[in-house]
Amino acid sequence: xxxxxxxxxxxxxxxxxxxxxxxxxxxxxxxxxxxxxxxxxxxxxxxxxxxxxxxxxxxxxxxxx
Numbered sequence: 396x397x398x399x400x401x402x403x404x405x406x407x408x409x410x411x412x413x414x415x416x417x418x419x420x421x422x423x424x425x426x427x428x429x430x431x432x433x434x435x436x437x438x439x440x441x442x443x444x445x446x447x448x449x450x451x452x453x454x455x456x457x458x459x460x
Contacts, residue, residue, distance in 0.1 A: 396421050397430065406435055 396419045397406055409418060410432045420428040 398422065403435060403439065406430065410435070 397409065398421055406418060410416070416432050418430050419426055420430055
């Protein structure tokens with residue numbers, strides 16, 4: 396299980412080390428949701444894509460100085 400304060404890195408470690416594909420998300424000991432390895436990977440891909448776009452804009456002068 397994970398909590399709302401579990402980092403992405405910690406969740407990835409759990410997925411990798413435990414060989415599971417889904418984690419229960421708990422808050423105050425109660426189940427509030429599920430997160431899958433696919434959810435985390437999709438989020439990471441979106442973050443990397445957004446970062447690449449920002450860097451591309453910066454390099455091409457898209458951001459004001």
